[in-house]
Amino acid sequence: QVQLAESGGGLVQAGDFLRLSCAASGRTFSNYALGWFRQAPGKEREFVAAISWSGDRTSYADSVKGRFTISRDNAKNTLYLQMNSLKPEDTAVYYCAARPLRMSLRLNDYDYWGQGTQVTVSS
Secondary structure (H helix, E strand, O other): OOOEEEEEEEEEEEEOOOEEEEEEOOHHHHEEEEEEEEOOOOOOOEEEEOOOOOOOOEEEEOOOOOOEEEEEOOOOOOEEEEEEEHHHHEEEEEEEEEEEOOOOOOOOOOOOEEEOOEEEOOO
């Protein structure tokens, strides 16, 4: 089992930045690929970014590419999402997720999920 807990969400204005964190506990953190997903009101949960277990590979949704950066610190068992140049359409609940070893962009491939943190971007 892996337990995940997101933090860092909040209310910001368009153009601002936020840094989300996801603290993990349980099994060996470095054995897991990690991802960020988000769900806006009335919409399905969607992929945002993913990172390999070692941190050497990353992938991003087109909508956030160039603005968001995913990273991890295996020594601290923590995943991050740096979000710059935020837009109102980034408003959503953001979730971190974990799956063994292989990185994936597919929501259904992830076994463990956090409870989410709300990000609201005003125009």
